[in-house]
Amino acid sequence: xxNFERNTAKAAQYLTPFQTSTTGHFIGGQFEVPExxxxxxxxxxxxxxxxxxxxxxxxxxxxxxxxxxxxxxADWRDVSGAERKKILHHFADKVVxxxxxxxxxxxxxxxxxxxxxxxxxxRGAANFRFFADKAPEAANGMALYQDDHTNYTMxxxxxxxxxxxxWNTPFMLSTWKIAPALAAGCTVVHKPAELTPxxxxxxxxxAKDAGxxxxxxxxxxxxxxVVGKRVTEHPAIKAVAxxxxxxxxxxxxxxxxxxxxxxxFELGGKNPVIVFDDADFERAxxxxxxxxxxxxxxRCTSSSRLLIQSGIRDEFIAALEQRVRNLRVxxxxxxxxxxxxxxxxxxxxxxxxxxxxxxxxxxxxxVGGERRNDxxxxxxxxxxxxxxxxxxxxxAREEIFGPVLTSISFxxxxxAIELANDSEFGLAGYIxxxxxxxxxxxxxxxxxxxxWVNSENNRNLPSPFGGVKMSGIGRDGGDYSxxxxxxxxxxxxxxxxxxxxxxxx
Numbered sequence: 001x002x003n004f005e006r007n008t009a010k011a012a013q014y015l016t017p018f019q020t021s022t023t024g025h026f027i028g029g030q031f032e033v034p035e036x037x038x039x040x041x042x043x044x045x046x047x048x049x050x051x052x053x054x055x056x057x058x059x060x061x062x063x064x065x066x067x068x069x070x071x072x073x074a075d076w077r078d079v080s081g082a083e084r085k086k087i088l089h090h091f092a093d094k095v096v097x098x099x100x101x102x103x104x105x106x107x108x109x110x111x112x113x114x115x116x117x118x119x120x121x122x123r124g125a126a127n128f129r130f131f132a133d134k135a136p137e138a139a140n141g142m143a144l145y146q147d148d149h150t151n152y153t154m155x156x157x158x159x160x161x162x163x164x165x166x167w168n169t170p171f172m173l174s175t176w177k178i179a180p181a182l183a184a185g186c187t188v189v190h191k192p193a194e195l196t197p198x199x200x201x202x203x204x205x206x207a208k209d210a211g212x213x214x215x216x217x218x219x220x221x222x223x224x225x226v227v228g229k230r231v232t233e234h235p236a237i238k239a240v241a242x243x244x245x246x247x248x249x250x251x252x253x254x255x256x257x258x259x260x261x262x263x264x265f266e267l268g269g270k271n272p273v274i275v276f277d278d279a280d281f282e283r284a285x286x287x288x289x290x291x292x293x294x295x296x297x298x299r300c301t302s303s304s305r306l307l308i309q310s311g312i313r314d315e316f317i318a319a320l321e322q323r324v325r326n327l328r329v330x331x332x333x334x335x336x337x338x339x340x341x342x343x344x345x346x347x348x349x350x351x352x353x354x355x356x357x358x359x360x361x362x363x364x365x366x367v368g369g370e371r372r373n374d375x376x377x378x379x380x381x382x383x384x385x386x387x388x389x390x391x392x393x394x395x396a397r398e399e400i401f402g403p404v405l406t407s408i409s410f411x412x413x414x415x416a417i418e419l420a421n422d423s424e425f426g427l428a429g430y431i432x433x434x435x436x437x438x439x440x441x442x443x444x445x446x447x448x449x450x451x452w453v454n455s456e457n458n459r460n461l462p463s464p465f466g467g468v469k470m471s472g473i474g475r476d477g478g479d480y481s482x483x484x485x486x487x488x489x490x491x492x493x494x495x496x497x498x499x500x501x502x503x504x505x
Contacts, residue, residue, distance in 0.1 A: 007114060007333040011104040018042075018052040018105075018198055025061055025221060026204035028068035029214025034061060042197060045111035045341040045348075045379040046331060054197050057222025062189070062230035065218040069160035069187040070236040072215030077157050077185045081136035084183060088132035091210040095125040095175075102202055106171050107332040110196045111341040111379065114333050116295055117171075124175035130461045131183040131481070138184050138482050141489075148498035155486040157185035158262065159238035162231040164224075164252075165200070166243045167193035167343050168298040168401075174203055177241050180481035182216065189237065190219045191228050195344050197221050224248065232256045239263065239484065243300070245399075246425075246470045264474035264484050266300060266466060268399045269427030272420040273303035274442065276413075277311035279432035280454070285316065287456040288405075289323050291430065293383050296340055297403035301428040301450070301457045305396055306407040307419050313409045317366070317387060320407075324367040327383045327403075330375065339403050341378040348379035351402035354395055355384070363389040363406070391419050399425070413438060421447045427467035428457065449475070 001009075023042070024033035039053040055061075079087075095102070102124070103117040112120075141153030161181050165174045170193055181188050192200035200219055207217040220227050228248075232240050232255040239262035242252055249265040256263060273291060275284050291303040308316050332340035342348040355369040368384030383403040386395050395406045410416045420429060429448040433439050439453045449467040452458065459465070462478035474484055 004334045007104060011108050011333055014101045014105050015051060015108060022053045022055060023197060023201055024055040025057060026219040027065045044108050045343055046108060047377050051109060054221050057220045057227040059226060059230040061220050062227055062234060065189045065220050066160060066234040066236040068215040068218055069189050072213055073160055073187045076187055076213060076216050081138055084135040085132045087211060088128050088183060091206060092125040092128040094206045094210050102171055102199055106199045109198045110167055110170060110343050111332055112295055113337045113340045115335060120169050120172040124172050127175040128179045131179040135183040149492050149494050151490055151492045153488055153490050155488050158485055158487050160187045160236050161485060162237045162240040163188055163190045164228055164242045165192050167196040170196045171199040173243050174200060181485050184482050184485040186485050187216045189231055191231050194223050229255055235259050265472040267470060267472045268425055269300050269471050270305055270399055270423050270425045271301060271303045271428040272305045272307050273430040274307045274416050274420060276433040277309045278434045284432040285319055291456050292405045293327055293339055293403045296342060298401055303430050304405060306405055307410050307416055308407060310409050310411050317407060321367050321385060324383050324385045329372055329380055339383055341380045342402055345379060351381055351400055354400050354404060358386050358395045361393040363393060363395060391422050417445045424470045426469035427471035
């Protein structure tokens with residue numbers, strides 16, 4: 001039996017429970033399918049076949065989840081950091097035990113190649129371990145000594161929080177948001193993406209199995225217009241963390257305004273990768289290909305704009321065209337697959353619409369630009385490269401969110417900066433040059449929350465993660481996550497030596 005055949009057989013085994021019963025909610029420590037609940041059909045992008053029925057959550061379902069999180073908060077808040085560390089490490093152990101199941105289910109649910117989903121499951125466990133280790137210090141503050149007073153600060157969890165996660169790498173991104181919230185002492189109401197609900201329910205199962213107290217973790221399935229909206233409006237929810245589209249962030253800000261919710265948004269991007277003439281040619285080529293065509297191009301930090309200096313443009317584009325043609329598109333459970341099907345037919349149609357837009361605007365479709373009809377009924381698109389583009393075109397300004405790269409040439413360092421910054425987005429950027437001074441200048445002037453120099457996206461968990469402009473608000477990672485999920489209290493203690501002002505004596 002080949003590895004592909006083995007993966008297919010194991011995936012069928014793991015998917016059977018979802019296909020033979022309705023996927024509901026996890027509220028107050030119990031899995032439930034509400035009586036007379038409406039459901040919708042979850043399909044796989046591999047061939048449009050059904051993966052089962054999922055409950056279409058209501059505002060009343062969200063209310064019950066928020067109330068459960070509110071009831072559980074005081075007890076979870078008062079659990080010591082050392083005990084939360086122990087529980088969250090146990091959670092991570094359970095993730096590792098089920099890593100194969102998580103990866104196979106997620107590949108079939110969202111279409112990502114299994115080579116990436118295996119790593120994503122382990123990354124999810126690493127997220128929990130990292131924040132578990134930080135739980136004992138989460139409440140720590142700082143001391144500020146003065147001659148007559150000493151100020152010190154302490155942190156405490158903000159309360160129940162709403163976590164709204166996307167469909168591109170749903171398991172890993174859920175852990176990235178939920179792990180620090182739990183480590184901080186918050187309780188959680190999780191709204192997973194309606195297109196990819198399955199791994200969220202595996203997470204809920206692990207939460208139950210790992211011994212999290214009832215109500216600490218709650219999951220409500222359904223659509224953003226109902227479930228997401230109510231999570232952001234409910235008065236028990238003190239903060240909302242979203243990974244999603246920029247327009248969704250705007251909606252959430254409006255919906256949470258009446259209750260003055262704290263928000264953290266990781267939103268869209270049109271991230272530039274800037275390759276100078278003096279770059280390490282092969283390493284830059286590897287990174288350019290990896291950072292747009294891995295994960296099907298459905299990654300917020302994908303470098304979807306290639307800014308290539310004119311001195312190496314022709315040589316680099318020729319090599320890039322060959323690499324894009326060589327990419328292996330196929331079934332996500334095939335270990336050889338590098339690009340799988342896009343998550344949903346609606347998103348597939350959106351990505352495909354940019355092929356005509358590119359031609360209308362005068363760009364060249366150098367590679368790809370078509371559906372892979374030879375792969376059946378799945379949402380397979382040929383990896384695509386646009387050349388002869390400029391920064392005014394829609395393919396250079398709008399987030400396509402697929403295996404599609406737009407190439408634009410530049411002459412000078414200043415022109416590269418202007419092109420990079422001529423965008424409403426500012427999530428990430430990538431700079432390839434052997435000139436250290438230039439790298440430092442570019443790092444200062446490129447408008448983005450994160451920059452990598454001579455590297456692809458290499459994540460460092462203690463470092464801040466987030467964007468500027470329409471790419472988001474706030475930062476994740478290390479202590480930055482605790483700044484979001486916790487309040488800071490200042491305490492000022494007098495030494496008994498200062499003069500107290502006197503009135504009316």
